[in-house]
Amino acid sequence: MKLTLAVAALAAAFAPALAQAQFAKADDAVEYRQSALFLLGNHFGRIGAVVKGDAPFNKDDVARNAELVATLSKLPWPAFEGGQTNGKSKAKPEVFSDKAKFKEAADKMETAVAKLNTVAKGGDLASIKTAFGEAAQTCKSCHDNFRAK
Numbered sequence: 078m079k080l081t082l083a084v085a086a087l088a089a090a091f092a093p094a095l096a097q098a099q100f101a102k103a104d105d106a107v108e109y110r111q112s113a114l115f116l117l118g119n120h121f122g123r124i125g126a127v128v129k130g131d132a133p134f135n136k137d138d139v140a141r142n143a144e145l146v147a148t149l150s151k152l153p154w155p156a157f158e159g160g161q162t163n164g165k166s167k168a169k170p171e172v173f174s175d176k177a178k179f180k181e182a183a184d185k186m187e188t189a190v191a192k193l194n195t196v197a198k199g200g201d202l203a204s205i206k207t208a209f210g211e212a213a214q215t216c217k218s219c220h221d222n223f224r225a226k
């Protein structure tokens with residue numbers, strides 16, 4: 078039973094067609110994507126603290142956070158696809174009018190954090206720093222274009 082649920086949850090996370098327009102209310106869609114991005118930012122930030130030297134390097138912690146970031150990176154996007162938004166959302170109108178460019182930016186980030194995840198398993202701090210920097214650039218570039226200040 079547990080396994081069936083896990084498989085169903087995975088299917089929902091990885092099948093955009095299935096996950097699309099799954100939100101009854103706009104408020105739910107906004108809360109879902111903001112929550113996913115909040116968690117993503119939190120775990121990404123923990124790696125960032127190590128990269129900047131503000132936190133000690135523990136390779137198992139970094140690998141665990143990178144794994145979570147890779148998983149979380151897949152979650153926000155279906156909650157934008159239905160075009161639902163509200164006054165609390167920081168999503169610019171371009172998110173919904175230029176879907177192809179938004180998706181391209183999301184894909185770039187997913188690729189970069191997947192690479193960070195692979196590199197983090199290797200445990201080499203110099204390589205982690207490089208991969209983290211490349212991933213952070215993909216966050217910034219999408220925020221510059223698609224997130225209101």
Ligand code: HEC
Pocket residue numbers: 107110111112114115117118119121165166167168169172179180182183184186190212213215216217219220223224
């Ligand atoms: C494809 C575009 C895109 C990419 C890539 C992206 N973001 Fe965002 N991010 C957004 C948008 C749009 C919002 C505003 C969502 C809203 O308020 O509806 C946002 C909001 C956030 C928030 C605020 C969440 C909250 O509490 O409301 C955080 C934190 C965040 N992003 C972190 C990141 C990090 C870290 C990365 C890179 C690993 C990243 N984002 C990559 C588009 C993106």
